[in-house]
Amino acid sequence: MKILGxxxxxxxxxxxxxxxxxxxxxxxxxxxxxxxxLDLRDYDVEMGPRGANSLL
Structure with a gap:
């Protein structure tokens, strides 16, 4: 089994x-x-116009 953090x-x-x-x-x-x-700092992650928590 593999555990991904x-x-x-x-x-x-x-x-x-x-x-x-x-x-x-x-x-x-x-x-x-x-x-x-898996460290998201290693990837180019773009946030939406209202931030990461916005549903719109």
Whole structure:
């Protein structure tokens, strides 16, 4: 099984570190699990005209 951790904050590093530590703890509990950290800072993400939380 693979566990994907997504760090969705485009600024700062705390979210990334929290997800990283979670994935590390998962591997310590069960070394057979595959983990991956997806950091959205590594991608060109554009926000809509009203921001990320807008439905319009």
């Amino acid at each position: 997504v760090a969705g904050s485009l600024a700062g590093w705390k979210t990334n570190m929290a997800v990283y530590h979670f994935l590390t703890a998962v591997k310590e509990i069960n070394a057979t699990l595959e983990t991956e950290l």
